[in-house]
Amino acid sequence: MTTDVRTQTEGPRSKRRVILDAAIDNFGELGFEQSKWATIADQVGIGQTALYHYFESKVHCLLTIMSTELERSLALTRKVIAEHDDHEATLRAAAAAAYQGTPREALQARILLSHQDLLITPRKSKREEAERQAARELVRAVETEWASMLRRGMDAGAFADRDEKQMARLVLGLINSIWRWYRPAGPKSLSQISDDVVEACIRIVT
Amino acid sequence: MTTDVRTQTEGPRSKRRVILDAAIDNFGELGFEQSKWATIADQVGIGQTALYHYFESKVHCLLTIMSTELERSLALTRKVIAEHDDHEATLRAAAAAAYQGTPREALQARILLSHQDLLITPRKSKREEAERQAARELVRAVETEWASMLRRGMDAGAFADRDEKQMARLVLGLINSIWRWYRPAGPKSLSQISDDVVEACIRIVT
Numbered sequence: 001m002t003t004d005v006r007t008q009t010e011g012p013r014s015k016r017r018v019i020l021d022a023a024i025d026n027f028g029e030l031g032f033e034q035s036k037w038a039t040i041a042d043q044v045g046i047g048q049t050a051l052y053h054y055f056e057s058k059v060h061c062l063l064t065i066m067s068t069e070l071e072r073s074l075a076l077t078r079k080v081i082a083e084h085d086d087h088e089a090t091l092r093a094a095a096a097a098a099y100q101g102t103p104r105e106a107l108q109a110r111i112l113l114s115h116q117d118l119l120i121t122p123r124k125s126k127r128e129e130a131e132r133q134a135a136r137e138l139v140r141a142v143e144t145e146w147a148s149m150l151r152r153g154m155d156a157g158a159f160a161d162r163d164e165k166q167m168a169r170l171v172l173g174l175i176n177s178i179w180r181w182y183r184p185a186g187p188k189s190l191s192q193i194s195d196d197v198v199e200a201c202i203r204i205v206t
Numbered sequence: 207m208t209t210d211v212r213t214q215t216e217g218p219r220s221k222r223r224v225i226l227d228a229a230i231d232n233f234g235e236l237g238f239e240q241s242k243w244a245t246i247a248d249q250v251g252i253g254q255t256a257l258y259h260y261f262e263s264k265v266h267c268l269l270t271i272m273s274t275e276l277e278r279s280l281a282l283t284r285k286v287i288a289e290h291d292d293h294e295a296t297l298r299a300a301a302a303a304a305y306q307g308t309p310r311e312a313l314q315a316r317i318l319l320s321h322q323d324l325l326i327t328p329r330k331s332k333r334e335e336a337e338r339q340a341a342r343e344l345v346r347a348v349e350t351e352w353a354s355m356l357r358r359g360m361d362a363g364a365f366a367d368r369d370e371k372q373m374a375r376l377v378l379g380l381i382n383s384i385w386r387w388y389r390p391a392g393p394k395s396l397s398q399i400s401d402d403v404v405e406a407c408i409r410i411v412t
Contacts, residue, residue, distance in 0.1 A: 178376075
């Protein structure tokens with residue numbers, strides 16, 4: 001849906017990735033509302049006109065970060081499912097994968113969690129709306145992958161037989177909830193948190 | 207911390223509650239970013255100057271909704287804990303209480319979940335910053351109540367012995383995560399969702 005615009009702005013000399021990285025750092029550390037679009041332009045060393053070529057607004061950039069994170073999450077889940085046979089091992093690996101990204105990907109996950117309400121209402125701008133629709137479809141695709149994974153485990157007797165869509169949402173909700181309070185400088189490392197969450201996911205489905 | 211301002215604006219002829227209700231409906235249905243402060247003023251039938259007496263900005267109003275919801279959640283949790291003896295029954299009742307509010311309280315819970323990143327960064331405005339500090343203290347107070355409840359259950363052998371602070375965050379994360387996807391018009395009623403979440407909470411801690 002957003003492929004045309006992305007192709008135009010993803011050439012070898014494109015600043016798209018640099019802008020997104022700067023935006024993730026700003027939105028993740030200061031919060032979206034307190035981040036200034038002009039500061040991001042300054043950090044990237046780009047004028048407002050050139051910036052507009054990539055993203056027409058701060059919200060358009062935020063929606064793009066959200067759909068990028070959802071794409072990453074979907075690809076990771078599919079990769080994990082393809083690589084594992086055992087149902088419990090698949091769930092463990094899929095849950096743990098959420099915490100194995102870079103620090104910037106952790107910020108991106110927090111930004112996604114913090115702005116889900118932006119996906120509720122249609123946008124007036126065409127480019128913003130296209131990105132919002134893409135993000136909504138990705139949310140559904142991620143939930144569907146997890147529900148199918150859980151259903152296969154339920155059918156095989158590895159997990160208790162329950163509404164798999166509901167269980168997928170609860171497990172994903174638990175996994176993503178840590179981005180609300182996790183801070184790199186906090187007392188628990190991400191790998192310790194990951195172990196706790198993985199075990200809790202297994203207890204939820206069995 | 208915000209008591210002085212609240213006392214001033216909570217007299218019998220105060221429009222504070224009416225403004226908050228209109229803001230919850232707007233932020234909850236359209237999303238915060240798409241809600242117009244002027245629309246809320248119109249709906250309440252109040253001029254911008256009078257509105258400013260209560261809330262100096264849309265963000266100030268949002269932070270107030272967030273701390274109001276946290277106060278409600280803290281009071282509910284304390285009430286449930288005081289009313290129950292059995293550890294598992296306490297946890298069940300505390301989890302279920304999250305879903306027993308009015309539809310507007312459900313919107314308020316969703317608004318809180320969707321804007322937690324606003325609590326990260328200090329505000330320049332004094333009134334906004336006071337409300338942000340109040341909200342942060344309430345987040346800590348809620349987590350502490352839940353952690354103490356779980357610790358008592360762990361010590362009594364009703365729950366498995368784990369890091370109670372971490373478990374409190376995971377259980378609260380799971381309970382609150384439903385506001386991301388729950389819609390009143392959805393296929394599952396809030397009471398069905400409540401039953402599923404309560405059982406999942408019990409499985410997480412045992």
